[in-house]
Amino acid sequence: MRFVRFLACGTFVAMMPLVAGAAGTYYTGSYQSPQTSYASQAYANRYSNQYSGSYYTPSYASTRYNNTYANTTGTGRVAQQQTSDTANAVASSSKKTGFWMDAGVSYENAMWQFDMKSAGSRLHYDNIGWYVFDAAAGYAFDIGSMTMQIDAGVQYGIQAGESTMTDDDISNGGYLVTSLCNDTNSNGQCDSDEPVLGDQIGHAVSVGTSQGGSMLGFNAGIGLTDIFKIGNITFTPSIGYRYLQYKLTTENNNGLAVDTVYCFEENGETRCAPMVIVSNGNTDTLLKPSDINMGMPSDTTGTITTPNTMYFHQNGISHSYEVAWSGPYVALDMGYAINQNNSVNGRIELGFPGYSAIGDQPYRYDWQHPKSVEDSAGMFSGLHFGAAANWSTALTNSIALTIGLTYDYYTVSGADANTYWNRAWYVEQLNAATEQDKTAIQNTINKLDTECPGGVCFAGGEIDAFYKSMGFRIGINARF
Numbered sequence: 189m190r191f192v193r194f195l196a197c198g199t200f201v202a203m204m205p206l207v208a209g210a211a212g213t214y215y216t217g218s219y220q221s222p223q224t225s226y227a228s229q230a231y232a233n234r235y236s237n238q239y240s241g242s243y244y245t246p247s248y249a250s251t252r253y254n255n256t257y258a259n260t261t262g263t264g265r266v267a268q269q270q271t272s273d274t275a276n277a278v279a280s281s282s283k284k285t286g287f288w289m290d291a292g293v294s295y296e297n298a299m300w301q302f303d304m305k306s307a308g309s310r311l312h313y314d315n316i317g318w319y320v321f322d323a324a325a326g327y328a329f330d331i332g333s334m335t336m337q338i339d340a341g342v343q344y345g346i347q348a349g350e351s352t353m354t355d356d357d358i359s360n361g362g363y364l365v366t367s368l369c370n371d372t373n374s375n376g377q378c379d380s381d382e383p384v385l386g387d388q389i390g391h392a393v394s395v396g397t398s399q400g401g402s403m404l405g406f407n408a409g410i411g412l413t414d415i416f417k418i419g420n421i422t423f424t425p426s427i428g429y430r431y432l433q434y435k436l437t438t439e440n441n442n443g444l445a446v447d448t449v450y451c452f453e454e455n456g457e458t459r460c461a462p463m464v465i466v467s468n469g470n471t472d473t474l475l476k477p478s479d480i481n482m483g484m485p486s487d488t489t490g491t492i493t494t495p496n497t498m499y500f501h502q503n504g505i506s507h508s509y510e511v512a513w514s515g516p517y518v519a520l521d522m523g524y525a526i527n528q529n530n531s532v533n534g535r536i537e538l539g540f541p542g543y544s545a546i547g548d549q550p551y552r553y554d555w556q557h558p559k560s561v562e563d564s565a566g567m568f569s570g571l572h573f574g575a576a577a578n579w580s581t582a583l584t585n586s587i588a589l590t591i592g593l594t595y596d597y598y599t600v601s602g603a604d605a606n607t608y609w610n611r612a613w614y615v616e617q618l619n620a621a622t623e624q625d626k627t628a629i630q631n632t633i634n635k636l637d638t639e640c641p642g643g644v645c646f647a648g649g650e651i652d653a654f655y656k657s658m659g660f661r662i663g664i665n666a667r668f
Contacts, residue, residue: 285330290341291323292590292663295348300436300511302545302563302653304605308361311507313398313436317348320403320659328413335413337426345403345434353438353507357392357445365390365447365496368474376627385474386449388463390496394443396506403434409519424521430539430572431514432598438507447496450476467491470624508548513598513655515541515567517574529582539572543600543653562606563651570600580665590663598655605650609636609643 301312324341357363368385369378378384409428416423448460464475468490517539525531547561578592611633618629639645 285328285335286667287325287327288665288667289323289325290590290663290665291321292661294318294320294322294594294659294661296320296345296594296657296659298655298657300434300653300655302651303360305650305652306647307650308357308363310356310360311353312356313351313353316351316398316401316436316657318345318401318403318657318659319348320345322661322663334415336410337413337424338408338410340408341406343403343405347399347401347403347436350397350399353396353398353436353441355392355394355396355438355441355443355507357390362389362391362448364388368449374470374624376624377631388495389448389451389460390445391448391460392443392445394441394500394506396438396441396502398436398438401434401436403432405430405432407431409517411519411521414523420524422523424523426519426521427516428519429514429516430537430541431512433510433512433514435508435510437505437509439503439505441500441502441506443500445496445498445500447494449474462494462497465493465495467493506549509545511543511545511655513541513543513570513572515539515570515572517572519574531580533578533580535574535576535578537572537574539574540568541570541572541598541600542567543570543598543603545603545651545653560608562608563603563653565600565603565651569603570598572599573597586667588665590661590665592661592663594657594659594661596655596657599653601652602649603651603653605647607640607645607647609640609645611636611643 296318298316298318299312299314300316301310303310320343322341322343324339326337326339328335328337330336365388367378367387370383370385371378372382373379407428407430409426411424411426411428413424414422415425447463449463451458451460453459461476466473466475471490473490517537519535519537522534523531524533543563543565545561545563546559547563549560574594574596576592576594578590580588580590582588614629614633614636618626618633621629636645
């Protein structure tokens with residue numbers, strides 16, 4: 189029996205034992221976290237209504253700029269005596285204006301994952317540790333009866349230790365390599381009158397280590413300070429723009445790829461037999477699961493191959509991704525003065541970012557590392573939820589220590605994807621192929637030229653991704 193592999197819709201042909209769609213590839217034809225209000229005795233009396241502006245410690249993506257905005261008096265005011273009457277009087281007095289600066293360090297634990305729909309792949313970096321430094325500044329000024337604040341901040345992080353990357357083409361379905369048929373007329377194609385033998389599905393998983401990553405973020409916002417109160421809690425709404433970018437790489441990658449046919453379910457499990465081909469002259473025979481389970485038939489002669497089934501190891505950088513989330517946000521900060529020297533603040537932020545990711549993967553057919561994939565979604569396509577809680581205590585009349593927690597969650601669904609293929613590699617394979625395989629390879633090149641003009645394959649709505657982090661931050665806030 190002579191059989192041929194042909195392209196199902198949106199897939200590449202695989203004509204030789206290569207990890208064509210191994211873990212993490214898209215190659216399927218059409219694509220294959222509040223800040224501070226603080227006080228010292230003199231300070232608290234003057235600023236009991238303080239509020240912290242744009243919450244961030246560098247936590248991934250959201251805002252971790254301890255932009256602690258506050259009702260400051262400016263530098264020339266004299267502290268009042270600390271009496272409860274005075275404190276109460278100041279607490280109800282009008283807001284003050286002034287300039288503040290804030291800086292801190294934090295440790296964050298994060299995870300990033302993305303799923304590829306048609307390629308049947310899921311990749312995730314787990315337990316990513318970040319050491320992050322952040323700095324911010326702000327200024328408040330009166331406009332009529334209101335006080336407006338403007339603030340901006342920046343954060344920079346480096347990856348702490350090692351984390352694990354898993355590139356999984358099993359739990360998300362696996363990637364369709366090609367379909368198989370009985371090529372009765374030996375023309376290198378599956379014609380309508382030739383029986384289809386089944387689909388060739390690739391299942392692969394690889395695990396590597398990630399270290400040496402980096403992170404950069406910035407934000408800018410504007411808001412109305414203590415615009416309203418509920419009891420002793422003051423509220424400050426604001427709007428702004430936030431950007432978060434991080435880069436992660438993978439080294440020491442170990443993987444296993446298996447091409448399968450004849451998948452079936454039994455006892456709640458999905459089982460797939462490996463693809464085994466016996467070649468004898470011009471005849472290729474695809475062995476059935478029953479043949480394999482019972483051992484090779486006694487009359488089997490020829491060469492036995494298991495295409496695309498292999499273990500692989502990569503010492504150097506196998507994966508590299510640069511990811512960015514950026515867009516506008518709305519936020520609400522809350523402040524509560526515990527006593528003259530201590531206060532707590534919280535922040536909730538809702539953002540509408542865009543998403544972009546550029547990936548260098550090792551799974552191109554040519555096993556090279558140019559830019560392999562590029563995913564994108566426009567502003568307002570994603571969603572970001574940020575939250576933070578902060579406690580501050582006065583050290584001097586103008587300086588406070590802050591300690592807090594932050595949380596961020598970013599997600600996007602249906603981002604578009606581009607993948608890149610190397611036409612020259614296919615031409616090389618064509619020139620080196622036997623006459624019986626040239627037709628099928630040329631059909632693949634023709635199909636890719638049509639579906640992926642200029643070597644770029646596009647798939648709309650291909651990517652679902654999320655990033656989440658939780659952090660602990662300690663910082664210093666100063667007012668002038």
